[in-house]
Amino acid sequence: MTDALVPFVLEGAAVRGACVRMDTAVHDALAAHDYPAPLKRVLGELIAAATLLAASLKFRGSLVVQLAGPGPVKLAVIECDQALSLRATAQWDRDAVSRLAADASLAEMAGDATRARLAITLDPEDGPLYQGIVALEAGSVATLLQHYLASSEQIESRLALCATDGRVGGVLVQRLPGARDDDAGAWDEAARVVGSASAEDLFAADDPTGVLVALFPARDLRVFEPRTPRFACRCSNARVEQALRIAGRDEVEAALAETGEVVVTCEYCARRYTYTPAQARSFFEAAAARRDGAL
Numbered sequence: 001m002t003d004a005l006v007p008f009v010l011e012g013a014a015v016r017g018a019c020v021r022m023d024t025a026v027h028d029a030l031a032a033h034d035y036p037a038p039l040k041r042v043l044g045e046l047i048a049a050a051t052l053l054a055a056s057l058k059f060r061g062s063l064v065v066q067l068a069g070p071g072p073v074k075l076a077v078i079e080c081d082q083a084l085s086l087r088a089t090a091q092w093d094r095d096a097v098s099r100l101a102a103d104a105s106l107a108e109m110a111g112d113a114t115r116a117r118l119a120i121t122l123d124p125e126d127g128p129l130y131q132g133i134v135a136l137e138a139g140s141v142a143t144l145l146q147h148y149l150a151s152s153e154q155i156e157s158r159l160a161l162c163a164t165d166g167r168v169g170g171v172l173v174q175r176l177p178g179a180r181d182d183d184a185g186a187w188d189e190a191a192r193v194v195g196s197a198s199a200e201d202l203f204a205a206d207d208p209t210g211v212l213v214a215l216f217p218a219r220d221l222r223v224f225e226p227r228t229p230r231f232a233c234r235c236s237n238a239r240v241e242q243a244l245r246i247a248g249r250d251e252v253e254a255a256l257a258e259t260g261e262v263v264v265t266c267e268y269c270a271r272r273y274t275y276t277p278a279q280a281r282s283f284f285e286a287a288a289a290r291r292d293g294a295l
Helices: 024-030 037-054 094-098 106-110 141-152 181-195 208-215 237-247 249-259 277-294
Strands: 004-010 015-022 061-068 073-081 085-092 117-124 130-134 157-164 167-175 221-223 262-265 272-275
Touching: 004 208, 015 024, 015 037, 015 181, 015 208, 024 037, 024 085, 037 061, 037 073, 037 085, 037 106, 037 141, 037 157, 037 167, 061 106, 085 094, 106 117, 117 141, 130 141, 141 157, 157 181, 167 181, 167 208, 208 221, 237 249, 237 262, 237 272, 237 277, 249 262, 249 277, 272 277
Parallel strands: none
Antiparallel strands: 004 015, 004 221, 015 167, 061 073, 061 117, 073 085, 117 130, 157 167, 262 272
């Protein structure tokens, strides 16, 4: 079970959580681009965090984590839906990233903290978007997201994340809303255990259940059915055609004049979509025909 997410609760305590291990899914999500090592590490941690957060979604839709700033990493986007289908992409300055330390923080990658931002967006299929902004202070990905959960969701949380040597792992614990004062001991223990978890702890076993048993040896754990995170890009001909219509006929004609065809490459999976002049122009003709028919 190299790719699995296991939800759990501590029996007799108002503490819930999830543990995730992802090897293949993260490899597949990042395989389309030659990401430098510091960026690959951060993307792995963000993918693990997004998957842990998305596992608790109560709607059909996606959770999107987006880093944007003027620094070495201009943009990083991770999407994960309620089925734990995920994808990721980034835009970076190769020379600037190469000068970063291997353990560079998210703030260092994004650059100026006053102009950079980390946004968490909940995007339901039916309903309005909800977005929370996390201040890019010094600290780990786990620390920043804990702050987001506490300030935006009003949920006490602790998060441990690690991405190294092609392996990605993470644990999230949360104090259930409405917890009583006599649950404080269990929460303090869970927060301490996860807050101090090391890479060795997160990879202490081959599957998430084994990791949880090692982390909470004296606790009665109730684990639920494992779920399988997987890489799945949502690009398609229909989405690309819609993007070209939004870009407009002038931009399409400019591409045709320059190369004789329109080529669109997905930023997530690097799949190339190639259209002949007739195909590219037909998108606008079909849209015009639909408008005329509606009049």
